[in-house]
Structures are given as structure tokens and as C-alpha cells.
Amino acid sequence: MTAPLGNSRDQALQDRARHVIPNGMWGHMATRAITPGYPQFFSRADGCRVWDADGNGYIDFMCAWGPNVLGYHHPEVDAAALRQLQVVDSGNGPTETLVELAETLTPTLAHADWCLFQKNGTDATTACVTIARAGTGRRKVIMAKGAYHGAVPWCSPSVIGVTTEDRAHLITFDWGDTASLDAAVAQAGDDLAAIILTAFRHDVGRDQEMPTRDFLTAARTHCDRTGAMLICDDVRAGFRLDVRGSWAVHGVKPDLAAYSKAIANGWPLAAIAGADRAREGAEKIFTTGSFWYGAAAMAAGLATVRILRDTDALAHTEAMGNRFRKGLDEAAARHGYRLRQTGPVQMPMVLVDGDQDLRIGNALCLAALRHGVYLHPKHNMFLCAAHTAADIDRAVEGVDRAFADIAAAGVVPA
Amino acid sequence: MTAPLGNSRDQALQDRARHVIPNGMWGHMATRAITPGYPQFFSRADGCRVWDADGNGYIDFMCAWGPNVLGYHHPEVDAAALRQLQVVDSGNGPTETLVELAETLTPTLAHADWCLFQKNGTDATTACVTIARAGTGRRKVIMAKGAYHGAVPWCSPSVIGVTTEDRAHLITFDWGDTASLDAAVAQAGDDLAAIILTAFRHDVGRDQEMPTRDFLTAARTHCDRTGAMLICDDVRAGFRLDVRGSWAVHGVKPDLAAYSKAIANGWPLAAIAGADRAREGAEKIFTTGSFWYGAAAMAAGLATVRILRDTDALAHTEAMGNRFRKGLDEAAARHGYRLRQTGPVQMPMVLVDGDQDLRIGNALCLAALRHGVYLHPKHNMFLCAAHTAADIDRAVEGVDRAFADIAAAGVVPA
Numbered sequence: 001m002t003a004p005l006g007n008s009r010d011q012a013l014q015d016r017a018r019h020v021i022p023n024g025m026w027g028h029m030a031t032r033a034i035t036p037g038y039p040q041f042f043s044r045a046d047g048c049r050v051w052d053a054d055g056n057g058y059i060d061f062m063c064a065w066g067p068n069v070l071g072y073h074h075p076e077v078d079a080a081a082l083r084q085l086q087v088v089d090s091g092n093g094p095t096e097t098l099v100e101l102a103e104t105l106t107p108t109l110a111h112a113d114w115c116l117f118q119k120n121g122t123d124a125t126t127a128c129v130t131i132a133r134a135g136t137g138r139r140k141v142i143m144a145k146g147a148y149h150g151a152v153p154w155c156s157p158s159v160i161g162v163t164t165e166d167r168a169h170l171i172t173f174d175w176g177d178t179a180s181l182d183a184a185v186a187q188a189g190d191d192l193a194a195i196i197l198t199a200f201r202h203d204v205g206r207d208q209e210m211p212t213r214d215f216l217t218a219a220r221t222h223c224d225r226t227g228a229m230l231i232c233d234d235v236r237a238g239f240r241l242d243v244r245g246s247w248a249v250h251g252v253k254p255d256l257a258a259y260s261k262a263i264a265n266g267w268p269l270a271a272i273a274g275a276d277r278a279r280e281g282a283e284k285i286f287t288t289g290s291f292w293y294g295a296a297a298m299a300a301g302l303a304t305v306r307i308l309r310d311t312d313a314l315a316h317t318e319a320m321g322n323r324f325r326k327g328l329d330e331a332a333a334r335h336g337y338r339l340r341q342t343g344p345v346q347m348p349m350v351l352v353d354g355d356q357d358l359r360i361g362n363a364l365c366l367a368a369l370r371h372g373v374y375l376h377p378k379h380n381m382f383l384c385a386a387h388t389a390a391d392i393d394r395a396v397e398g399v400d401r402a403f404a405d406i407a408a409a410g411v412v413p414a
Numbered sequence: 415m416t417a418p419l420g421n422s423r424d425q426a427l428q429d430r431a432r433h434v435i436p437n438g439m440w441g442h443m444a445t446r447a448i449t450p451g452y453p454q455f456f457s458r459a460d461g462c463r464v465w466d467a468d469g470n471g472y473i474d475f476m477c478a479w480g481p482n483v484l485g486y487h488h489p490e491v492d493a494a495a496l497r498q499l500q501v502v503d504s505g506n507g508p509t510e511t512l513v514e515l516a517e518t519l520t521p522t523l524a525h526a527d528w529c530l531f532q533k534n535g536t537d538a539t540t541a542c543v544t545i546a547r548a549g550t551g552r553r554k555v556i557m558a559k560g561a562y563h564g565a566v567p568w569c570s571p572s573v574i575g576v577t578t579e580d581r582a583h584l585i586t587f588d589w590g591d592t593a594s595l596d597a598a599v600a601q602a603g604d605d606l607a608a609i610i611l612t613a614f615r616h617d618v619g620r621d622q623e624m625p626t627r628d629f630l631t632a633a634r635t636h637c638d639r640t641g642a643m644l645i646c647d648d649v650r651a652g653f654r655l656d657v658r659g660s661w662a663v664h665g666v667k668p669d670l671a672a673y674s675k676a677i678a679n680g681w682p683l684a685a686i687a688g689a690d691r692a693r694e695g696a697e698k699i700f701t702t703g704s705f706w707y708g709a710a711a712m713a714a715g716l717a718t719v720r721i722l723r724d725t726d727a728l729a730h731t732e733a734m735g736n737r738f739r740k741g742l743d744e745a746a747a748r749h750g751y752r753l754r755q756t757g758p759v760q761m762p763m764v765l766v767d768g769d770q771d772l773r774i775g776n777a778l779c780l781a782a783l784r785h786g787v788y789l790h791p792k793h794n795m796f797l798c799a800a801h802t803a804a805d806i807d808r809a810v811e812g813v814d815r816a817f818a819d820i821a822a823a824g825v826v827p828a
Binding site for chain 2: 013016017019020021022023025026027028029031039040041042043044045050053060062064065066067068072073078082085086087088089090091092093094095096098099102103105106113114115116119120121122123126129130131132133134135139151152153154156157158160161162163165166168169235260261266267268274279281282283284285286287288289290291292293294297374
């Protein structure tokens with residue numbers, strides 16, 4: 001087995017952090033939620049590579065948990081944002097870039113007639129729900145059990161500090177199950193404001209599922225029949241799978257869609273794109289934030305969306321995803337393992353078959369770190385347009401060595 | 415009266431925006447919420463000046479509605495952020511800057527033992543409430559009637575699209591009224607999780623009020639007695655009045671405080687600073703966002719806080735505020751008007767006495783625009799450290815001319 005990576009600087013930072021940050025770190029980037037041994041602090045990123053605080057470099061398959069879609073430090077995106085920063089970012093109002101971005105997004109997204117902008121994906125999903133309630137005058141919101149729509153009381157995966165009333169009008173159903181959705185709609189009666197669905201099923205720690213056209217059509221039909229709004233939470237998948245929106249390929253249009261993460265290649269931006277059917281609700285509500293009108297992130301977003309629209313960046317990413325999936329399957333087989341790789345290849349979930357408690361996945365990912373590959377054992381990963389065939393091959397080679405390491409250590413299915 | 419400003423470019427942008435943005439603009443930066451005639455779009459900002467889309471320049475007293483505290487494009491702040499951008503902004507985890515920022519804030523803020531970071535002020539206030547509920551195991555939250563704590567369902571100034579249940583555990587009282595607070599605490603019984611108060615009373619369209627030490631002490635005592643958390647919503651005032659936190663001067667420490675706006679001089683950042691009393695709650699909850707760990711805004715925040723701590727920037731801003739207040743009073747008197755100027759001079763609320771319907775204030779502010787001064791008729795304004803005595807004098811001269819204009823036009827108290 002390869003020697004452990006140097007981590008003295010990371011450990012020192014973690015020790016300091018424990019004094020001034022609850023638990024030493026919080027949220028989805030707290031590495032204790034992955035498995036002990038991951039570096040917590042980073043010092044550099046470039047293209048498809050990241051370096052931890054101790055200078056260990058990795059071919060990166062988390063892409064900042066989604067924001068990096070074109071490669072860290074994409075020259076055109078960063079140049080556009082920096083040009084905007086030199087004139088004005090946050091001022092007393094927006095700049096022309098806001099209008100250009102909205103004018104660029106609405107014809108690009110299959111369903112969109114208008115846009116609003118925010119900072120967090122949660123800002124966008126929360127405002128989508130508020131818009132739906134304002135537009136319909138109703139209260140019930142249907143969401144899938146276990147789906148992640150953000151980290152505020154109405155939808156947080158943790159109910160600690162949340163009251164029962166925060167979720168009083170939520171009705172849950174089983175993702176992808178049309179009969180379960182029908183029952184939820186029936187339960188909502190004449191009070192259904194919205195059905196909110198992630199672009200595909202990308203819950204932590206389980207096989208991902210793509211929506212069937214029948215399932216999405218059922219949701220669309222329920223909304224058409226009842227007057228409710230169909231919301232696509234495309235925060236995680238948007239602008240990574242399809243620049244037209246993640247359901248365009250299925251031919252189903254949401255009334256409202258929430259975007260963030262990849263929309264500005266790492267610059268902080270979120271967006272709601274709505275159909276005219278949802279415009280009245282959007283015109284009624286009050287939603288805002290101090291930095292939502294900041295022009296630098298919008299300039300980055302405009303550059304990102306144009307590149308995604310006008311180049312083969314996403315097709316290339318998909319090809320690299322297919323190459324990675326195939327390479328991982330072959331590497332696993334060489335060492336007697338079998339993988340369950342699910343969901344879109346650009347956002348792979350890679351689980352080891354027979355690995356009930358993630359013992360194997362955790363060991364594999366820790367070993368991969370030592371071979372210069374940054375994976376995640378239970379969250380979907382992300383590829384970006386900066387991954388080259390050589391990067392993928394080098395990463396597969398690293399994972400192959402990681403399989404050899406864990407096989408040699410006897411970490412195999414029970 | 416001076417000729418109206420050129421606004422053809424702004425009008426053209428507004429026309430385009432109406433197609434792709436609900437109502438053409440949303441939130442606090444929608445100028446229709448001020449009064450018709452304000453420019454909606456901006457093209458440049460520098461120091462204490464902003465330029466609208468048509469190139470009209472103004473001495474600015476809104477400071478991006480708060481974020482600009484040291485002057486737009488402060489060289490040290492922007493250089494720190496740009497240096498960080500060149501290595502990594504959003505990566506797979508935070509950088510050392512996160513630790514440095516938390517280590518810098520905790521001894522600087524009078525009450526703080528730890529920090530968490532976000533993007534929006536609303537992220538911080540919402541998580542403060544969740545932390546208080548998690549730490550106490552209770553539900554009720556007391557807030558002042560009419561106070562602004564953000565724009566999400568639990569606290570939005572608009573109830574359109576909001577359900578009754580979103581506010582089921584809110585109890586309101588009259589800001590600054592100790593007896594009213596006592597009654598609210600009694601109503602909460604043994605279920606009081608938190609009292610949340612803005613740093614001072616800065617509601618739109620009414621005279622501002624500073625808290626008395628007695629009032630803050632009463633709130634503190636209630637929390638000590640009941641085990642509830644005292645939350646200071648310092649989003650708007652924090653890092654503009656006092657780098658130690660806006661209640662330091664009153665000698666009252668909150669358990670949790672929310673910051674945003676000025677903390678990084680316009681770069682998108684928010685923070686919660688908590689006392690050890692609130693740490694357990696903070697360790698229990700799940701709160702996160704895609705860009706909350708971004709290092710560029712943290713580098714900007716670190717530079718901003720150090721400058722505010724180590725220089726006379728805030729004392730200078732206060733001196734400029736006093737100069738502006740005196741100048742405005744004298745200008746008003748010269749033309750037969752009387753102003754009600756309330757709250758801290760760095761965040762002035764300027765209302766015209768006898769102006770029930772804002773007819774005079776709106777006319778005055780529109781006239782001031784034509785004389786190169788950007789004021790707000792009903793929201794508190796903001797000064798920054800880039801305002802020089804010459805800027806203030808030039809602005810007072812512009813407002814003097816604006817008074818002359820409206821007096822000549824017969825816009826006087828009924």
C-alpha cells in the first residue's frame with residue numbers, strides 16, 4: 001500500500017478550526033461526513049485538478065460539488081467576470097448584464113419565458129415554492145421522500161431546529177412512482193400549489209434513477225389538470241447535462257426551474273427560470289438578497305451559458321463520463337469487484353456491489369486519494385469539460401491501483 | 415429647474431427587461447418601489463460614486479444598500495480577493511482563509527466565540543433561528559413588528575405566497591417597548607427559543623430608533639432567565655457602526671449575531687458569530703450552500719474587517735455623517751423645510767417634517783438626482799469611508815439646489 005499522504009498542514013488547520021467553528025466545519029463540505037482521512041482544506045484548483053492544503057494534487061471528480069463545469073479558472077469565464085468587477089459588481093442596482101443574461105437564458109432553456117436571480121440554490125427552490133403558492137393561492141407542495149431541495153427548515157434533510165409547522169403543507173411520495181404521485185395529488189385535493197422534483201433521483205448513498213418520460217408526463221398532467229405548478233429542481237444537474245434544461249431531452253416542460261451550481265462555473269449565482277404560466281406568481285412575491293444583483297457573477301454566468309450553448313463542452317464531458325464509467329468497471333473487474341454505476345455519466349454515482357456499510361467504498365476512495373484521484377464514496381460525483389481523455393485514463397489507473405490496495409488489504413464483500 | 419437627466423439607455427434596458435424579468439425588476443433594487451424617475455440600471459461605481467446606465471454620475475448615499483463600507487473598488491480588499499481567485503475560490507472545501515477569518519472575527523466581535531459563513535443576510539438570520547431552536551429544544555421566536563429580517567417565508571415583509579404555518583411560532587412585540595417585550599415573553603411561556611432584534615430600529619419610512627441600554631438589558635435578562643437565545647440581526651448595521659458589533663457600545667452581548675452587507679465591502683458574504691452558549695445548537699443543525707465556502711469573498715471579508723479594526727475608517731465615516739446631517743439641516747432651513755434625521759449618522763433616515771405621503775421627499779430626491787446626489791426618500795441611507803469632506807460639501811450643495819427646485823415648484827408641506 002502506498003504511504004499515506006502528508007496531511008500535517010490540514011491537521012493543523014483542523015485543530016485551529018475546531019476552536020472558532022462549530023464541529024470544526026459545517027455543511028456538505030465537512031469531510032467527517034465522508035469518511036475520516038479526507039483532506040478538509042484546499043490550497044489550489046485548476047482545470048480538473050485540486051490541491052489540498054498540504055499540496056497533494058488530485059484529478060478531481062467532485063468539481064466543487066457541482067459548480068465547476070468548464071474547468072476551474074476557465075479563462076473566458078473569469079475574464080468576463082473580472083472585466084465586470086473592474087467597473088461595478090454590487091451597486092445601487094443591476095447592470096445591463098442582468099438583462100443580457102435573462103435574454104440569453106430564456107431562449108436557451110426549453111421552458112423559459114423569464115428569469116430571476118439569486119445566490120444559493122436554496123434561494124431559488126424556496127422562491128419557486130413561494131411563487132407557486134402566490135400564483136395558485138394554494139398551499140400544498142408535493143416532493144419526493146429523501147430528495148434534497150436545500151438546507152432551510154421547509155426542506156432541510158435534518159429536522160433538528162425545524163418545527164412541524166415548517167413542513168405542514170408538504171406531502172411526500174416515492175420518486176419515480178406514478179401511483180405514489182397520484183396518491184399524493186389526491187391527498188392535496190384542491191389545495192395543490194406545486195410538485196417539485198429534482199431533475200433526476202440523486203439522493204445520497206443510493207443508486208441514482210433517471211426519470212421516465214411517463215413519470216414526468218404524469219407530473220405535468222397533474223399540474224395541467226389542477227392548475228398547480230411543476231417545479232424542476234435543476235440546481236445540481238442544470239447546465240451540466242443539457243443547456244436546454246435537464247428535462248428537455250424528455251420533452252417535458254416545467255413551469256418553474258431552479259438553477260445554481262454550474263450556471264456560472266463557480267461564481268456564486270442562482271436562477272429561477274419560469275414559463276409565462278408562472279409569471280403572475282413571480283410578480284406578486286417579494287424575494288431579494290443583498291448580493292443578488294451583483295454583476296460579476298452574472299457576467300460569469302453569461303459567459304458560461306454561451307460556452308455551453310455554442311461549444312461541444314457538454315458532449316465532451318459526456319464522452320469523458322462514458323470513458324470513466326467503462327474504465328472503472330474494467331478496473332473493478334480486474335480486482336474481483338463489481339460496481340453499481342448509476343445516473344448520468346457526467347454525474348456518476350459509483351457504489352461497490354455488496355458493500356452494505358460503505359466499508360469497501362470508503363477504503364477504495366481513501367486509497368484513490370493516495371493515488372491522486374479525488375472521488376466520493378456515497379454522493380454523486382461530477383465531471384467537467386476540462387477532463388481530457390488522458391486525465392480520465394490517468395484517474396482510472398489510479399483507481400485501479402486503489403482496487404489493488406484494498407484487495408491486498410482484504411477489503412472485499414462479506 | 416435643471417433639465418432632466420438623460421435616461422434613454424435606462425429606459426431601453428427597462429423595456430427589454432420587462433419581457434424577460436417579472437415586473438421588469440424584483441426585490442429591494444426595483445426602483446418602482448422608490449418613486450418613478452430613478453435610474454434602474456448602473457454602469458460603474460468607484461469610491462463613493464455611482465454612474466447610471468446613461469453615464470450620469472452621483473455622489474452615492476446608498477452604498478449598494480449597505481455593502482459598500484470602505485468605498486467601491488477598495489484596492490486592498492479587491493487585491494486580496496483577486497489574489498485568492500487566482501488560486502482557488504470554490505473548490506472541494508474551504509481554504510486557510512476560512513480559519514483566518516473566523517480567528518479574526520471572534521476576538522474582534524465583543525460576544526463571539528465561533529463563526530459560520532453564508533452568502534445572504536437571510537441565510538444568517540434563518541440559521542440563527544434554527545440554531546436557537548436546536549440548542550433550546552423550543553419553538554417560539556419573538557421579533558419586533560415591522561422589523562426586516564430577510565425575505566423568506568418565516569420573516570418576509572410580504573405574506574403573499576407565505577402560509578400561516580410559516581409563522582406559527584413567531585410572536586411580535588413593539589420595538590423598544592420593554593412592557594411589550596415582557597408580554598411577548600410571557601406568551602411564549604416555557605417554549606421560548608429566541609428573541610431576534612435588529613441592531614437598532616431601521617424600518618422603512620419611519621423615524622429610526624436607537625435601542626436603550628435598558629431595552630437591550632431587558633431582552634438579555636429574559637434570555638438569561640429562560641435559557642432562550644438573544645439574536646442580534648446586525649446584517650444591515652454590522653461593520654458600519656462598530657467593528658465590535660453594533661451592541662458593543664451598549665454593553666449587551668447577544669448569543670448569536672447575523673452579519674452580511676458590509677462584511678466584505680461588496681463581495682458576497684454573510685456570517686453568524688456566536689457565543690459558546692449557542693455552540694451546541696450550531697453543532698446540531700445542518701446548514702449549507704454551494705458557494706458558502708468560496709475563498710474569494712472570505713479573503714475580501716478578512717481584508718475588510720482588518721481595515722475596519724486597524725484604521726479610523728469608521729470614525730471618519732461617522733464624522734462625515736455628522737457633517738452631512740448638519741449640512742442637510744441647514745440646507746433644509748434655508749428653503750423653509752425641516753428635516754427629521756434619525757438613527758446613526760452613518761445610516762441616516764432623512765424624512766421631511768410634515769410630509770405625510772412622501773410627496774416632498776420623493777420630489778426632493780428626484781431633484782437631488784439631477785444635481786448629482788443619489789439619496790433615498792424612505793429607506794435608511796448609508797455612508798462609507800470613501801466619502802470625503804469635499805464629497806459631503808458637494809452633496810449638501812446639490813441637495814441645497816434640490817430644495818430650491820422643489821420650493822420654486824411649490825412642493826411644500828400642506
